[in-house]
Structure formats: structure tokens, C-alpha cells
Amino acid sequence: MTVFSAIKTFLMNHIVSRITSRVVIVLLSAVLVFSILYHYFMRDDAVSPSTILGAVVVPFQEGANEVGSFLYRTDTKRLDLKAARERVSELEKENLELREKLDRANEAILENEEFRALLRAKERLESYEMMEAKIIANDGVNSFVRFTINRGTMDGVKPDMNVINADGLVGIVTSVGLNYAVVTSIIEDHSSVSAMTRHGHQNCIAAGDLSSSQKGSMLLTNALADFDPGTDNALVTSSISDKYLPGLLIGYAEEVRLNSDGLTKSGTIRTAVDFTSLDEVLVITTMKEALQETEAEE
Amino acid sequence: MTGLKRILVTMVSLSLMSILQTLVLPRIGFLIALPNLLLIIVMASGFLFGKAYGLFVGVLTGLLIDVIGTGTPGFHALILMWIGYADGFLSEKMESEIIPVLYLILLANEVLYHLYQFVFGFLIGAKFPFLPYLKETVIPETLLTLVVFLPIYGLLLFISKRWDLKINKGEVKVV
Numbered sequence: 001m002t003v004f005s006a007i008k009t010f011l012m013n014h015i016v017s018r019i020t021s022r023v024v025i026v027l028l029s030a031v032l033v034f035s036i037l038y039h040y041f042m043r044d045d046a047v048s049p050s051t052i053l054g055a056v057v058v059p060f061q062e063g064a065n066e067v068g069s070f071l072y073r074t075d076t077k078r079l080d081l082k083a084a085r086e087r088v089s090e091l092e093k094e095n096l097e098l099r100e101k102l103d104r105a106n107e108a109i110l111e112n113e114e115f116r117a118l119l120r121a122k123e124r125l126e127s128y129e130m131m132e133a134k135i136i137a138n139d140g141v142n143s144f145v146r147f148t149i150n151r152g153t154m155d156g157v158k159p160d161m162n163v164i165n166a167d168g169l170v171g172i173v174t175s176v177g178l179n180y181a182v183v184t185s186i187i188e189d190h191s192s193v194s195a196m197t198r199h200g201h202q203n204c205i206a207a208g209d210l211s212s213s214q215k216g217s218m219l220l221t222n223a224l225a226d227f228d229p230g231t232d233n234a235l236v237t238s239s240i241s242d243k244y245l246p247g248l249l250i251g252y253a254e255e256v257r258l259n260s261d262g263l264t265k266s267g268t269i270r271t272a273v274d275f276t277s278l279d280e281v282l283v284i285t286t287m288k289e290a291l292q293e294t295e296a297e298e
Numbered sequence: 299m300t301g302l303k304r305i306l307v308t309m310v311s312l313s314l315m316s317i318l319q320t321l322v323l324p325r326i327g328f329l330i331a332l333p334n335l336l337l338i339i340v341m342a343s344g345f346l347f348g349k350a351y352g353l354f355v356g357v358l359t360g361l362l363i364d365v366i367g368t369g370t371p372g373f374h375a376l377i378l379m380w381i382g383y384a385d386g387f388l389s390e391k392m393e394s395e396i397i398p399v400l401y402l403i404l405l406a407n408e409v410l411y412h413l414y415q416f417v418f419g420f421l422i423g424a425k426f427p428f429l430p431y432l433k434e435t436v437i438p439e440t441l442l443t444l445v446v447f448l449p450i451y452g453l454l455l456f457i458s459k460r461w462d463l464k465i466n467k468g469e470v471k472v473v
Contacts, residue, residue, distance in 0.1 A: 021350045025383050028357060032372035032379070039370040040421045 114280055117166035128245060130164075130282040131155060136180070142214055143275040144170075145188050151283055152179040160243050162284045168249030168272030169193070169237060170281050181283075186250065187213040187275055194238035195220075195250050195269075202227050203238055206250050206269050216275045220253055223265040229253040235269060245288055303461050304347045308339070308355050311454060315339050316362060331438035333446045334408065336363065340382045341407055342451050345400070346458045348465040349386025356382030370422045377414045381407050386465075394469045397448070404447055408440045 118132065137148035151157045153176050161173040163183045171185035186193050191208035204223035212218060233253045237244040249272045256267035315335040323332050336359045344352020360375025388403065416426050458464040
């Protein structure tokens with residue numbers, strides 16, 4: 001302790017007391033003159049206060065600049081995104097409109113094809129007079145077993161008129177209203193149509209069946225033991241039918257087998273018409289009775 | 299306490315005058331030159347608080363000018379340090395303060411300051427053609443400084459006397 005206090009006393013007496021304004025100004029002058037001369041002679045690469053200030057400030061400025069440009073970029077991106085989103089919603093709307101148009105066009109094409117098919121059928125069966133009709137109601141669940149068309153007595157529809165479509169025989173008009181008619185299709189339970197093979201004229205009965213009707217098929221019954229559909233297994237309405245006009249395509253005979261009695265054959269008929277999707281049908285206004293009468297007259 | 303108060307007074311006045319000198323006065327369009335307010339502060343602090351304070355304020359002010367302006371640390375600090383020191387020295391020697399004498403000392407300060415700048419200006423890369431410099435800068439600046447000297451010095455004198463900071467307790471005489 002004594003050593004420290006001795007040093008302290010020595011410093012106070014001999015050093016601090018001698019630090020007067022005069023000493024300070026001389027020392028400071030020397031420092032400042034050195035600084036001036038140093039900066040004068042080393043002007044180009046001298047470390048000036050501006051340099052030091054710059055070294056401190058510039059990173060901050062750069063940081064601020066970075067932040068600024070980041071914000072600017074973000075804002076630009078946001079604006080771009082906004083514009084892009086607007087464009088997307090615009091395009092989606094346009095897309096929707098176009099799709100709707102395309103749907104309508106496709107519908108028109110399908111309708112057109114359907115009409116063409118009908119037209120071909122009409123040409124094939126041009127000896128018969130027929131009118132187009134549209135199905136407006138259906139009693140069945142899956143298949144068109146009994147359905148309503150938009151033609152009635154006003155259009156000249158009568159009961160027992162045959163109904164076909166582009167593929168073949170559909171059914172027969174069973175009851176008629178003023179502007180509608182009910183058609184019972186050939187696949188209905190208990191309905192039976194006299195059929196024959198298209199070329200061999202071998203007769204059989206095409207009978208509707210409840211269980212088969214949902215699958216769109218019919219039973220083939222009452223065929224003689226020598227019934228053989230052969231390669232062309234198409235069945236058409238027979239000439240001996242009293243209600244159906246001859247030569248209308250019913251379907252194709254399949255799985256024909258000899259019955260256990262050994263005298264008759266039976267099987268199933270895959271109908272030509274797809275009874276699950278009917279839309280347009282043709283009503284043949286020529287009737288079997290009238291046909292028979294005209295033939296009789298001749 | 300006296301020392302702290304003196305430092306406070308000089309710092310506040312120095313800051314105010316720097317702001318006035320660099321930000322306010324240049325905006326006043328009709329002034330052809332600016333009064334040297336910082337020189338007034340240096341002289342006032344030397345005169346009121348003694349040569350140590352004059353020295354200290356002079357160095358500080360000079361360094362401020364160097365950093366803001368020329369970029370050579372020490373050029374202005376050197377001359378203002380000496381001016382502050384000399385003023386404090388004179389103040390300590392004087393029995394009483396007579397305003398015209400103060401004006402003369404201020405004039406001497408101004409002349410010294412500009413002479414130093416003129417002679418040693420080459421050290422900071424400045425060139426002062428003598429006559430235009432004299433006509434356009436030195437004379438208007440000196441006159442304006444002389445005009446604004448009395449209010450500033452009076453205010454500082456008032457504060458110093460109020461807080462009993464003044465080193466020279468003699469009378470302040472107008473004549």
C-alpha cells in the first residue's frame with residue numbers, strides 16, 4: 001500500500017500538477033500538425049475521418065438499401081401475383097364458357113348422328129310411314145319397359161302402332177291420349193312377339209320376361225326342334241304376327257338349346273335396341289290391319 | 299459542479315450554433331455570407347471560462363468542422379485551438395472587459411483565422427485567390443460575425459453570471 005500511495009503521490013506532485021494548458025496545447029498542436037502533414041503527404045490513401053465514417057455508415061446504408069429493394073421486390077411480386085390471379089380467374093371464366101359451348105356442340109353432334117341413324121332406318125323401312133316422337137316419361141327404373149311419348153291422337157297415333165328406333169323394334173302403342181301415347185316395349189313381362197329368322201323364316205316366339213327385362217334381353221320360346229339361327233342369328237318380326245309389321249329387327253338369338261321334351265328349343269334374345277338409353281323413337285303409322293286390307297284388295 | 303455547468307453550457311451552445319451554421323443559415327437566401335458562429339463560441343468560451351476551456355472547445359469545434367467539411371483532421375482544430383487558448387489567456391490577464399476591446403479581439407480572431415486558411419489552405423487542397431476571397435468571403439463574413447457577436451456573447455455572459463461560472467469577475471464595460 002505504501003508503495004502505491006508513494007507512486008500516487010509522486011504522480012500527483014510531479015506529473016499531474018505539471019499537466020497545464022500550456023503542455024496540453026503544445027502536445028495537441030504537435031498531434032494536429034502531424035495529422036495535417038500526414039494527410040497532406042499521404043493524401044491519396046490516407047485514412048480520413050470520412051473514410052472511417054464511410055466504413056461505419058456504408059454497411060448500414062447498404063443494409064437499408066437491401067431492405068428497401070427487398071420490400072420493393074416483394075411489392076412487385078405481390079402486384080404480379082395479383083395480376084396473375086385476376087388473369088387466371090378471367091381465363092377460368094372463359095374456359096367455363098368454352099366448355100359449355102363445347103358441350104352444346106357435342107350434344108348437337110350426337111343429336112345429329114341420332115337423326116342420321118333414324119333417317120337411315122327410315123330409308124330401310126321406307127315402305128312404312130312413320131313419325132318421330134320423343135320419350136317424355138318412363139315407368140321403368142333402369143330399362144324403358146313402359147314409357148310415354150309426346151305424340152297422341154292429335155298427331156294421328158292409334159293403339160297397336162309399332163314403335164321402332166334406329167336399331168330395331170322397340171314396342172307397341174298401348175294407349176293414346178290427346179297429345180301423348182303410352183308405349184309398351186317388347187321386353188315387358190307377358191309381351192310376346194312372333195319372330196322369325198331373317199333368312200330361314202323359321203318361326204319362334206320372342207317373349208318378354210320380368211327378370212330378363214332389366215338386363216335388356218328376352219326369352220326365345222316355342223321354337224321347333226329344327227330351329228337353327230345359323231350364322232345370321234338375327235330375328236325379325238314374323239309375317240304371321242297380327243299386330244307387328246313384318247321385317248322389323250328384334251334382336252339376336254343366343255344360347256339356343258333343345259328342351260327336355262325333345263320337340264322344342266328355347267334360348268335368349270339379345271335385343272337390337274338398347275332399352276337402357278332410349279330417347280328418340282319412330283312411330284310407324286302404317287298398321288298391320290291396314291296393310292292386310294290393302295294386300296287383300298290387291 | 300462549476301466545471302460540469304461550463305461543459306454543459308459550451309456543449310449546448312456549440313450544438314445550437316452548429317445546427318444554425320450548417321442547416322438554418324444557408325437556407326436564408328439574402329445572406330451573401332455566413333457569420334462565423336462557431337468562432338464566436340470558441341472565443342466566448344475562452345473569454346468566459348479561461349484558456350483551458352477555450353483550448354478544449356476550440357479543438358472540438360475545429361474537429362467538427364474538419365469532419366463535416368475538408369476531411370483533414372486537425373486543420374481547423376489547430377487554429378481554433380490556438381484562438382481559444384489565446385482568448386482565454388487574454389481574458390485571464392484583463393482586469394475588466396470592455397466591449398470595443400472584445401470587438402477588436404474578435405476582429406483579430408477573424409483575420410487570424412482567414413489568414414491561416416489562406417496561407418495553409420494548400421495543405422487541405424484548397425485554393426484561395428487573394429482578392430476575390432477577401433472581397434466575397436472574408437469581409438462579409440467578418441462584418442456579419444461582428445454584428446451577431448454581441449447577442450450571443452451577451453446571452454452566454456448572462457448565463458455564466460447567473461450560475462457564477464465566469465472566470466474573470468471584473469466589470470463588463472460598454473466603453
